[in-house]
Amino acid sequence: MEANRIFPDPSKVREELIQKYPAKVAKKRAKSIIVNDPELIPEVQANVRTVPGIITQRGCSYAGCKGVVLGPTRDIVNIVHGPIGCSFYAWLTRRNQTRTESLMDENYIPYCFSTDMQEENIVFGGEKKLKIAIQEAYDLFHPKSIAIFSTCPVGLIGDDVHAASREMKEKFGDCNVFGFSCEGYRGVSQSAGHHIANNGVFKHMVGRNNTPSEGKFKLNLLGEYNIGGDAFEIERIFDKVGITLVSSFSGNSTVSQIENAHTADLNVILCHRSINYMGDMMETKYGIPWMKVNFVGAESTAKSLRKIAEYFGDEELKARVEEVIAEESPKVKAVIEEILPRTKGKTAMLFVGGSRAHHYQDLFNELGMTTVAAGYEFAHRDDYEGRHVLPGIKIDADSKNIEELKVVPDPELYNPRKTEAELVALKEKGLEINSYEGMMKQMTKKSLVVDDLSHYESEKLIEIYKPDIFCAGIKEKYVVQKMGIPLKQLHSYDYGGPYTGFEGAVNFYKDIDRMVNNPVWKLIKAPWEKAGNGAGLAASYVTQ
Amino acid sequence: MLLRHTSKEVKERVGLTINPAKTCQPIGAMYAALGIHGCLPHSHGSQGCCSYHRSTLTRHYKEPVMAATSSFTEGASVFGGQANLLAAIETIFSVYDPDIIAVHSTCLSETIGDDLQQITRKAKDDGKVPEGKHLIFASTPSFIGSHVTGYANMVTGIASQFAVSSGIKKNQINIIAGWMEPSDMREIKRLSSVLGVKIVLFPDTSDVLDAPQSGKHEFYPKGGTTVAELQSSGDSLSSLALGCISAEPAAIALEKCCKVPFKTLDIPIGLTATDRFIMALSQAGGVTVPDEITADRGRLVDVMADMEQYLYGKRVALFGDPDQLVPLTEFLLDLNMKPVFIVSGTPGQRFEKRMNLLLNERTPETKFRNGIGADMFLLHQWMKNEPVDLLIGNSYGKYMARDEDVPFIRFGFPILDRIGHSYFPNVGYSGGLRLVEKILNALMDRQDRDALEEKFELVM
The missing domain is CATH 3.40.50.1980 (Nitrogenase molybdenum iron protein domain)
Structure with a gap:
């Protein structure tokens, strides 16, 4: 019975999920709903258009570029060129924490900048207004950098944000101005915007400052956006271990760190989906290898630290990593031992992001909980099946529109940090160097993998599996909770966190324990509803 | 400081909006x-x-x-x-x-x-x-x-695409809700029912966006104006549009397509605007106002009189949407407070006209602005130059309130960090009472916090 609850016949589930769709839609969705087999890893249709009318979790390219990748930067004045809404909705809503060294340092995160395009700008063009806006921002703040983000109408009316940026940059001389063509209609989801952001940051920021960075073990943290303070916890651990963080992309980052990032000796990638392009481009241009790590989960954090030490190949570092793990582990262990009896055997579903649905499975494993179904909102096949499928991925019309930068080794700065032979040796030791195995390899056989889950499918899945917790975002939060099932937001963490590292693991264990065991879920039915009718209840009181 | 780059010096901007007091x-x-x-x-x-x-x-x-x-x-x-x-x-x-x-x-x-x-x-x-x-x-x-x-x-689209005129008038009044909360719409319905006037309220988000936890997700919750009600709005005796910007266009459309006469009122926020609403609805429905409503009103006036010393002359900055700001400003004036800075990103000359009428006599020093260039950055600069005692606006105001150490009341859209707005109304006399309570709590908590030990009061 219990096993059936955890894994109902997945092929039947799949049939049920698509039966209500019109035939064409059903045919398309079927390819994105896959019964997992970690040995064979079947193909998942991903990164394709959402059928119009389907209630999707997905957002747009602008959200991926401005919201996700550039949003956490604090000392860039990020001006959104477009009608007011796009800038308004991305204003402080992603919880990218940042900590300046002094109260005088630049921090524009609490601000919202927009050109607030009006009808006449749409009709006659908005470039003039954009240039005025850039000038006004420069005059008011004298920032190091100003970035321009294009919204849907900008591309359609032909405003050239790049030319406007170049012109203003030359005019100022002491302010780096650059633009992003991240109109919301590009690509099929936020993912296109990630790629566009990577290209822009690589072109306009990385490599501008060649001052050698200090430190023995120098790395960049890629795809960590410091939601709820995640990057702070990783920084704490790096400090303790003696690893130098040259730059983060982009949580708690500064312009000067990003401009100096190419002086690091390793890129570690957390969110593969949103930042893998940067890893590849920096490897090609500067010879810095990238490695997939995961700091979500205490065991995963320990594993990732060991991999980093292994990469640097330094015995002292390896010993220090072991010391830190030994120091941090007891408090984690104490908490999980206390909580585990209450969470063990429970089930979870994760439908979120382009990496989180994978990473958070580690934390649920630590809680003794099974992930019965998972999927991403905007990932590609390589995030599911592993990067080995990359050569076989068909480039469709939507992906073709996203620029692929042609990157070549820098004639002066290219310096391979490891020889080919060293890299091969490291890979043999299990380090995911320039590679990522994807989510499905880690998921159990017969678990369900669904890409771009629709609202309808989520309700069906919940009905069938009755999971103990569902992980998604704000749009799904109260829908699922109305069904009597707690929903953990894995974009905003329900305004908690951090969830990375050792302290984050403890936070997560406690939050999940609190959520799945909250008495409120047993209080939903009124006593008279349980008793069947009011009269019966009243009568029983009388006889007591 | 959260908004550490906001300078005191106000410079006119024509290209850049910073911290907008509107969205799309x-x-x-x-x-x-x-x-x-x-x-x-x-x-x-x-x-x-x-x-x-x-x-x-x-x-x-x-x-x-x-x-x-x-x-x-x-x-x-x-x-x-x-x-x-x-x-x-x-x-x-x-x-x-x-x-x-x-x-x-x-x-x-x-x-x-x-x-x-x-x-x-x-x-x-x-x-x-x-x-x-x-x-x-x-x-x-x-x-x-x-x-x-x-x-x-x-x-307007809802009104003009659903309303039909059957030629036979129905003894009902349309109330076209300006942008307000489900709690406000619920209160409008309650007041109409107490008055004994049959109304068609649209739109109506009560029982939609304040739905109970039932263990089941109702994709289409029980609330909302029904198609039948909307269709019948063309036969109503008249329409009351609550808000000249958010509701009046629909009333005009109904007049055009179904010849339903209309009257535009403010959203009934505060004493005087609620008075006008009750008068207008009782006249439209041909009913006398029952004692219950008069007593509700009396309770609000009672509190205004009893607590006037804590309100008098307090300088208030507010930002938000025009149809709410106009009656709120009027209410603040009735409370003997000074609404000194008012900003709304929503354009429209009606706002300026109404504000001039309200403010010219009572607080001619008030600065107000709406439309392009009227953003929270400007409001914050004004506050830096001439400090205020209270800030009223949506959740984004908390950054200014913290930096300037000003008591803050959440009001408007969006409120992202507190609950209550969907459950407790701001409209009607009870809504007015709630607003006064909030204002007093904010001001009096501040007085308690800042009082010297020897000046700390038990009874206030």
């Missing part, structure tokens, strides 16, 4: 459409619009907000979005089975010139709208007006 049209259209029973709002544009609007409304209400999107890609943006919308309509009726789809446009579909009237007609002609189901639309370009304009446009 489509979210207002989505909110309005949720107030129709069995309706699924549909955003004709990129996925991001729909996602952002649903997210913001969800954060504000902590409730499910369902809406679909045409999921534009680059192809649709070049060749037009008709195919996407037609496909969406088919998918929505077969998967989500709403009674109504309410389509609104976005800056994207407006820029490429998609004509919603033509596309929705084609959908009907092609048989994509099942028997007994409805497809309505509103044009809501994000580059004109604000979220309030979008709300007004959708409410």
Whole structure:
């Protein structure tokens, strides 16, 4: 019975999920709903258009570029060129924490900048207004950098944000101005915007400052956006271990760190989906290898630290990593031992992001909980099946529109940090160097993998599996909770966190324990509803 | 300091908006459409619009907000979005089975010139709208007006596309709700019922965006104005439009299509605006005002009189939407307070006229501004130059309030960090009482916090 609850016949589930769709839609969705087999890893249709009318979790390219990748930067004045809404909705809503060294340092995160395009700008063009806006921002703040983000109408009316940026940059001389063509209609989801952001940051920021960075073990943290303070916890651990963080992309980052990032000796990638392009481009241009790590989960954090030490190949570092793990582990262990009896055997579903649905499975494993179904909102096949499928991925019309930068080794700065032979040796030791195995390899056989889950499918899945917790975002939060099932937001963490590292693991264990065991879920039915009718209840009181 | 780059020196800006006191049209259209029973709002544009609007409304209400999107890609943006919308309509009726789809446009579909009237007609002609189901639309370009304009446009679309005139008048009054909370709409219905006037209230988001926890997700919650009610609005004796920007356009449309006369009132926030509402509704419905309502009113006036010393002369800065700010400003004046700075990102000359009428005599020193250039950055600069005792506005105000150490009351849209707005009304006399309580609590907590030990009062 219990096993059936955890894994109902997945092929039947799949049939049920698509039966209500019109035939064409059903045919398309079927390819994105896959019964997992970690040995064979079947193909998942991903990164394709959402059928119009389907209630999707997905957002747009602008959200991926401005919201996700550039949003956490604090000392860039990020001006959104477009009608007011796009800038308004991305204003402080992603919880990218940042900590300046002094109260005088630049921090524009609490601000919202927009050109607030009006009808006449749409009709006659908005470039003039954009240039005025850039000038006004420069005059008011004298920032190091100003970035321009294009919204849907900008591309359609032909405003050239790049030319406007170049012109203003030359005019100022002491302010780096650059633009992003991240109109919301590009690509099929936020993912296109990630790629566009990577290209822009690589072109306009990385490599501008060649001052050698200090430190023995120098790395960049890629795809960590410091939601709820995640990057702070990783920084704490790096400090303790003696690893130098040259730059983060982009949580708690500064312009000067990003401009100096190419002086690091390793890129570690957390969110593969949103930042893998940067890893590849920096490897090609500067010879810095990238490695997939995961700091979500205490065991995963320990594993990732060991991999980093292994990469640097330094015995002292390896010993220090072991010391830190030994120091941090007891408090984690104490908490999980206390909580585990209450969470063990429970089930979870994760439908979120382009990496989180994978990473958070580690934390649920630590809680003794099974992930019965998972999927991403905007990932590609390589995030599911592993990067080995990359050569076989068909480039469709939507992906073709996203620029692929042609990157070549820098004639002066290219310096391979490891020889080919060293890299091969490291890979043999299990380090995911320039590679990522994807989510499905880690998921159990017969678990369900669904890409771009629709609202309808989520309700069906919940009905069938009755999971103990569902992980998604704000749009799904109260829908699922109305069904009597707690929903953990894995974009905003329900305004908690951090969830990375050792302290984050403890936070997560406690939050999940609190959520799945909250008495409120047993209080939903009124006593008279349980008793069947009011009269019966009243009568029983009388006889007591 | 959170807003550490906000300087005291005010410089006129013409290109850059900083910390806007408005957002864009489509979210207002989505909110309005949720107030129709069995309706699924549909955003004709990129996925991001729909996602952002649903997210913001969800954060504000902590409730499910369902809406679909045409999921534009680059192809649709070049060749037009008709195919996407037609496909969406088919998918929505077969998967989500709403009674109504309410389509609104976005800056994207407006820029490429998609004509919603033509596309929705084609959908009907092609048989994509099942028997007994409805497809309505509103044009809501994000580059004109604000979220309030979008709300007004959708409410107008609802009125003009549903109302029919049968030729036989019904003994009922339309109340067209300006942008207000479900709690406010519930209170309007309660007041009408106490008055004994039969009304058709639309839109009505009560029992939609304040739905109870039942263990089941009701995709179409029990609330919302029904199609039958909307159709009958063409036969009503008259309409009361609550808000000249968010509600009046729908009343004008009803007058045009069904010859229903209308009167425009403020949203009944505060004593005087509620007085006008009660007078107007009792006159429209031909009823006398019952003692219950007079007693409600009396309680509010009683508190205003009893606590006047804590309110007198207090300088208030406020920002938000015009239809709420006008009656709120009037209420603050009735409370003997000084609304000194007022900002609204929503354009429109009516705001200026009303504010001039209200303020010229009583607080001629008040600075107010709306439309382009009227943003929270400007408001903050004003506050830095001439400090205030109280700030009233949406959740974004908390950054200014913290930096300037000013008591802060959340009011307007969006409220992302507190609950209450969807459950407890701001309208009517009870809403007025709630507002006074909030204002007093904020001011008196501050007095307690800052009082010297020897000046710390037990009885206040």
